Amino acid sequence: MKINEIFYSLQGEGRRAGQPTVFIRLSGCDLTCGFCDTEFESGKEMNDEELLNEVLKYNAEWVTWSGGEPMMQLKEETVNKFREAGLKQSIETNGNHRIPFELDWVVCSPKVAEHVIKKNFPNGLNELRYAWHRTKKSVPSPKVPCDHKYLSPICDGNSINDKNVQHCIQLCLDNPDWKLSIQLHKLWNIL
Numbered sequence: 001m002k003i004n005e006i007f008y009s010l011q012g013e014g015r016r017a018g019q020p021t022v023f024i025r026l027s028g029c030d031l032t033c034g035f036c037d038t039e040f041e042s043g044k045e046m047n048d049e050e051l052l053n054e055v056l057k058y059n060a061e062w063v064t065w066s067g068g069e070p071m072m073q074l075k076e077e078t079v080n081k082f083r084e085a086g087l088k089q090s091i092e093t094n095g096n097h098r099i100p101f102e103l104d105w106v107v108c109s110p111k112v113a114e115h116v117i118k119k120n121f122p123n124g125l126n127e128l129r130y131a132w133h134r135t136k137k138s139v140p141s142p143k144v145p146c147d148h149k150y151l152s153p154i155c156d157g158n159s160i161n162d163k164n165v166q167h168c169i170q171l172c173l174d175n176p177d178w179k180l181s182i183q184l185h186k187l188w189n190i191l
Helices: 047-056 075-083 112-119 162-174 184-188
Strands: 002-010 020-026 062-066 088-093 105-108 126-132 146-153
Touching: 002 047, 002 184, 020 047, 047 075, 047 184, 075 088, 126 162
Parallel strands: 020 062, 062 088, 088 105, 105 126, 126 146
Antiparallel strands: 002 020
């Protein structure tokens, strides 16, 4: 696999916010989002053994597969190898690909149409986390069941956009089945 970076930090968003996690950012993405704050094209090739050895250097029970889009490279054999090593695994995906194997926590930050999400996740998700801007006047209408629905205000690079935050706060107050997910790692000034 081509790995963009591996780092140990706190989960900065959603239900698992604050939890120590090893992040494995895989290179490449099949979408181009204007608000993306991640450089994910560069990287180095690593096999499963090299990758697992690097992850085991850290004292964490959770690994998060991220990107770019991790489903462009992540394979069941790799997931099984990490599971056998006793690691819990989550994924942060754009929703454009079905995940044909079991993970402990599945987060979709939809960047594709709702019918694509429904096709790829017919049994639902742990977490839906929509990147949201103040120009979007209402909450999304997800077509799949999920345990937790979040609005994540779009930032200006590494700076929190207060107007987007305030807009998302009001949408959550008006729609109490939604929660706010600020990119806390930007406030904490960590990766």
